[in-house]
Amino acid sequence: MARPATRNVVTTLDVIINAEGDNMIRTQISLDEHEYSLAKQQARSLGISVAEFVRRAVREALPARGETAWMRFAGLVETGDLQSSRSVDEIVYGQKD
Numbered sequence: 001m002a003r004p005a006t007r008n009v010v011t012t013l014d015v016i017i018n019a020e021g022d023n024m025i026r027t028q029i030s031l032d033e034h035e036y037s038l039a040k041q042q043a044r045s046l047g048i049s050v051a052e053f054v055r056r057a058v059r060e061a062l063p064a065r066g067e068t069a070w071m072r073f074a075g076l077v078e079t080g081d082l083q084s085s086r087s088v089d090e091i092v093y094g095q096k097d
């Protein structure tokens with residue numbers, strides 16, 4: 001009678017899933033009923049899972065890779081004044097040094 005094959009089992013706190021060449025770390029979040037319902041509706045309307053909806057929301061909230069957080073806002077406000085870069089201190093701080 002042959003012995004069953006043995007396997008090495010490693011237990012860790014994080015689970016890494018190899019999906020389409022990307023390593024993902026499995027995590028758990030808690031949403032209240034209203035948040036979950038809205039997320040589920042939005043995901044359904046986009047034709048994606050709730051998990052993918054949450055991943056996209058997190059990606060949207062984070063700066064792009066290699067980009068600092070403030071760069072998300074570059075060019076966001078337009079004054080119409082072609083010389084506005086010369087008066088940025090006045091615009092931002094209310095005065096010019």
